[in-house]
Amino acid sequence: xxxxxxxxxxxxxxxxxxxxxxxxxxxxxxxxxxxxxxxxxxxxxxxxxxxxxxxxxxxxxxxxxxxxxxxxxxxxxxxxxxxxxxxxxxxxxxxxxxxxxxxxxxxxxxxxxxxxxxxxxxxxxxxxxxxxxxxxxxxxxxxxxxxxxxxxxxxxxxxxxxxxxxxxxxxxxxxxxxxxxxxxxxxxxxxxxxxxxxxxxxxxxxxxxxxxxxxxxxxxxxxxxxxxxxxxxxxxxxxxxxxxxxxxxxxxxxxxxxxxxxxxxxxxxxxxxxxxxxxxxxxxxxxxxxxxxxxxxxxxxxxxxxxxxxxxxxxxxxxxxxxxxxxxxxxxxxxxxxxxxxxxxxxxxxxxxxxxxxxxxxxxxxxxxxxxxxxxxxxxxxxxxxxxxxxxxxxxxxxxxxxxxxxxxxxxxxxxxx
Amino acid sequence: xxxxxxxxxxxxxxxxxxxxxxxxxxxxxxxxxxxxxxxxxxxxxxxxxxxxxxxxxxxxxxxxxxxxxxxxxxxxxxxxxxxxxxxxxxxxxxxxxxxxxxxxxxxxxxxxxxxxxxxxxxxxxxxxxxxxxxxxxxxxxxxxxxxxxxxxxxxxxxxxxxxxxxxxxxxxxxxxxxxxxxxxxxxxxxxxxxxxxxxxxxxxxxxxxxxxxxxxxxxxxxxxxxxxxxxxxxxxxxxxxxxxxxxxxxxxxxxxxxxxxxxxxxxxxxxxxxxxxxxxxxxxxxxxxxxxxxxxxxxxxxxxxxxxxxxxxxxxxxxxxxxxxxxxxxxxxxxxxxxxxxxxxxxxxxxxxxxxxxxxxxxxxxxxxxxxxxxxxxxxxxxxxxxxxxxxxxxxxxxxxxxxxxxxxxxxxxxxxx
Numbered sequence: 001x002x003x004x005x006x007x008x009x010x011x012x013x014x015x016x017x018x019x020x021x022x023x024x025x026x027x028x029x030x031x032x033x034x035x036x037x038x039x040x041x042x043x044x045x046x047x048x049x050x051x052x053x054x055x056x057x058x059x060x061x062x063x064x065x066x067x068x069x070x071x072x073x074x075x076x077x078x079x080x081x082x083x084x085x086x087x088x089x090x091x092x093x094x095x096x097x098x099x100x101x102x103x104x105x106x107x108x109x110x111x112x113x114x115x116x117x118x119x120x121x122x123x124x125x126x127x128x129x130x131x132x133x134x135x136x137x138x139x140x141x142x143x144x145x146x147x148x149x150x151x152x153x154x155x156x157x158x159x160x161x162x163x164x165x166x167x168x169x170x171x172x173x174x175x176x177x178x179x180x181x182x183x184x185x186x187x188x189x190x191x192x193x194x195x196x197x198x199x200x201x202x203x204x205x206x207x208x209x210x211x212x213x214x215x216x217x218x219x220x221x222x223x224x225x226x227x228x229x230x231x232x233x234x235x236x237x238x239x240x241x242x243x244x245x246x247x248x249x250x251x252x253x254x255x256x257x258x259x260x261x262x263x264x265x266x267x268x269x270x271x272x273x274x275x276x277x278x279x280x281x282x283x284x285x286x287x288x289x290x291x292x293x294x295x296x297x298x299x300x301x302x303x304x305x306x307x308x309x310x311x312x313x314x315x316x317x318x319x320x321x322x323x324x325x326x327x328x329x330x331x332x333x334x335x336x337x338x339x340x341x342x343x344x345x346x347x348x349x350x351x352x353x354x355x356x357x358x359x360x361x362x363x364x365x366x367x368x369x370x371x372x373x374x375x376x377x378x379x380x381x382x383x384x385x386x387x388x389x390x391x392x393x394x395x396x397x398x399x400x401x402x403x404x405x406x407x408x409x410x411x412x413x414x415x416x417x418x
Numbered sequence: 419x420x421x422x423x424x425x426x427x428x429x430x431x432x433x434x435x436x437x438x439x440x441x442x443x444x445x446x447x448x449x450x451x452x453x454x455x456x457x458x459x460x461x462x463x464x465x466x467x468x469x470x471x472x473x474x475x476x477x478x479x480x481x482x483x484x485x486x487x488x489x490x491x492x493x494x495x496x497x498x499x500x501x502x503x504x505x506x507x508x509x510x511x512x513x514x515x516x517x518x519x520x521x522x523x524x525x526x527x528x529x530x531x532x533x534x535x536x537x538x539x540x541x542x543x544x545x546x547x548x549x550x551x552x553x554x555x556x557x558x559x560x561x562x563x564x565x566x567x568x569x570x571x572x573x574x575x576x577x578x579x580x581x582x583x584x585x586x587x588x589x590x591x592x593x594x595x596x597x598x599x600x601x602x603x604x605x606x607x608x609x610x611x612x613x614x615x616x617x618x619x620x621x622x623x624x625x626x627x628x629x630x631x632x633x634x635x636x637x638x639x640x641x642x643x644x645x646x647x648x649x650x651x652x653x654x655x656x657x658x659x660x661x662x663x664x665x666x667x668x669x670x671x672x673x674x675x676x677x678x679x680x681x682x683x684x685x686x687x688x689x690x691x692x693x694x695x696x697x698x699x700x701x702x703x704x705x706x707x708x709x710x711x712x713x714x715x716x717x718x719x720x721x722x723x724x725x726x727x728x729x730x731x732x733x734x735x736x737x738x739x740x741x742x743x744x745x746x747x748x749x750x751x752x753x754x755x756x757x758x759x760x761x762x763x764x765x766x767x768x769x770x771x772x773x774x775x776x777x778x779x780x781x782x783x784x785x786x787x788x789x790x791x792x793x794x795x796x797x798x799x800x801x802x803x804x805x806x807x808x809x810x811x812x813x814x815x816x817x818x819x820x821x822x823x824x825x826x827x828x829x830x831x832x833x834x835x836x
Binding site: 103121122127136137140141148152153154156157158159160161162164165173175176177178180186187189192211212214233236239240241242243244245246247248249251252255276281283304329331332333334335336337340415417 | 425432514539541545555558559566568572573574575576577578579580581582593595596598602604605607610629630632651654657658659660661662663664665666668669670671681695699700701746747749751752753754755758834
């Protein structure tokens with residue numbers, strides 16, 4: 001599939017993240033206006049609420065774009081998703097006679113502030129990066145117990161905290177927590193000293209369900225994807241995570257990119273899963289190519305400094321697809337709702353420079369890595385800005401995710417000052 | 419504090435769960451009517467929405483009782499909670515001149531169907547029963563590793579799934595899941611054979627927060643309590659729970675009792691925590707008596723059979739209070755929302771007949787227990803009804819929780835039939 005040309009000229013570059021082939025959905029505002037639904041096209045945002053109110057878009061009921069989130073639209077289901085994409089593609093295409101009617105509803109993206117694109121119903125974080133699981137397992141439990149016995153049989157995950165999911169650009173406050181080092185007699189309550197990030201994709205459930213889903217049905221229920229940084233306090237995690245899993249280590253914040261790249265836009269980039277070392281049970285078996293070929297990168301920028309790309313990897317390294325994760329999530333009957341967010345797990349490749357967390361890049365602090373300005377890092381320092389990026393590369397076009405950025409603020413002097 | 423007398427005569431018994439001293443909040447409907455907020459008084463329910471619409475209750479804005487849940491009211495905060503309780507107490511008291519005006523808004527409880535009293539924002543399940551943690555730890559990890567090293571230092575918990583919380587009376591479907599026994603070479607996907615219940619209290623967050631809470635602030639933010647049965651598939655749990663905690667084992671359903679017993683109603687029953695074997699860190703230190711003296715019991719009734727009380731214990735066995743759990747939940751900055759539900763963890767006493775789960779009562783199937791009709795149980799069988807009950811006993815009055823009941827239906831022949 002080649003680049004689709006739009007009358008929004010800035011969208012017609014081979015490297016632009018938001019060509020007509022993409023059409024990601026977000027929620028934006030401009031100075032003095034309310035947050036509302038929009039779609040990115042080149043350097044512009046089409047105000048979907050306004051276009052809907054003007055009768056240019058007719059999908060859904062009259063109120064579907066009234067709230068400042070995509071949840072109501074997502075709940076309409078697959079046919080509505082296809083209708084809106086078809087309609088937007090036609091209206092924004094070069095030569096469309098809708099140009100004059102739409103132009104008043106375009107806003108320059110650089111004049112817009114982005115907000116959370118969805119109300120997150122619940123957040124689940126998985127662990128589907130095999131290299132990540134092996135690396136972390138080696139550090140936490142030793143090489144002999146690196147990959148848990150269940151790992152090759154099911155997509156391991158845990159429930160996270162929807163209330164702590166924030167949109168790109170939100171500052172992150174270094175947390176306090178209970179910490180006990182290997183040499184400590186007793187725990188203490190102190191600011192985390194091993195604060196980390198995790199490079200992930202987030203899958204957004206569009207269609208709700210109320211019982212076990214097949215892998216194919218799960219795939220069909222996923223509306224789209226975002227970049228996701230699951231900020232992680234490794235020192236809190238090491239002391240708390242046995243026996244019931246991560247809790248406060250993951251409770252400070254999870255950042256997502258503001259644009260939902262739809263499953264439809266990513267369809268050309270579907271790819272097969274890695275080779276299965278052991279066959280999956282029937283209910284989790286691959287039902288077609290449901291992974292994605294998406295280049296991913298992480299940059300770290302110290303306060304006032306220059307960015308260093310600290311990791312480059314690809315989403316095709318994930319052992320389990322979001323569809324398999326969602327299917328597993330429902331196996332025991334768990335109801336899923338519109339707006340449920342599923343983190344993929346940290347995406348690390350086989351090579352050292354492909355590791356999606358500082359924990360892995362600096363091997364638990366044993367091997368600090370260097371930034372372009374000569375500084376070194378083992379974990380995130382106050383003032384550091386972490387940015388994730390993602391791009392699927394087509395034949396003469398790109399489907400990009402936009403930014404997933406957060407800056408770490410110093411811990412409060414005391415968390416109970418207020 | 420003695421029994422407070424009401425003009426609703428049925429409320430004036432020393433053993434009635436819903437005297438004027440209690441005034442628990444729920445959501446009810448009668449044949450052909452919508453679910454709406456109500457308060458239990460004796461054998462009657464006062465229609466709070468109707469009383470509010472009639473101007474008899476003025477707390478909150480005009481719309482606070484429009485939705486069929488208590489969330490909007492809970493979000494008003496402590497002063498509003500006290501105002502409503504004071505107003506209801508005065509109007510329902512013996513001799514009140516409001517009797518004639520209120521009587522048209524009373525409904526017989528036995529003609530009402532109960533619904534979820536709140537929209538659950540997110541659900542967290544803790545593990546604060548020391549005897550339970552020790553018993554399960556012994557079975558899962560051996561006596562030497564029974565109590566995890568962190569357990570005496572913080573209230574261990576994990577995030578659960580709000581979408582699976584159901585109200586008392588909802589049937590529970592035996593789940594399928596991935597299971598691998600100790601002697602199995604590979605896992606299989608099959609109906610759970612070790613399906614269990616857990617006797618817990620649930621604390622409901624009323625006041626939202628956005629940063630670390632002290633134990634006292636956390637206590638003040640809790641609106642009330644329900645009984646909570648955290649249904650658990652032990653065979654799924656054993657295979658999945660390492661390293662990231664319980665997931666599908668706890669995803670089928672969690673049942674809560676329909677009446678929220680407020681923190682205010684339970685104030686006379688506050689008690690000190692168990693003796694601390696090691697001192698808690700400052701931010702978790704006891705800030706007064708924040709445990710509760712509540713008698714708890716579990717009955718099991720086979721399909722068509724007679725009930726057997728299989729466990730009797732008391733909430734005062736919990737090592738951590740809900741306030742300490744909520745404080746810990748926020749330590750790393752996690753925002754909490756109105757409607758967050760915190761399970762206490764299974765409440766087991768020191769004695770065998772005080773154990774709050776079948777896993778413990780039958781010691782993992784090694785020691786099946788007997789029902790009154792001679793049947794034995796290791797885990798729940800199809801058709802069994804499990805009922806939790808809770809009562810705080812005052813001087814001539816009782817504050818009861820009402821029923822928390824669920825019946826186990828057989829597993830589907832295949833979970834993917836639909």
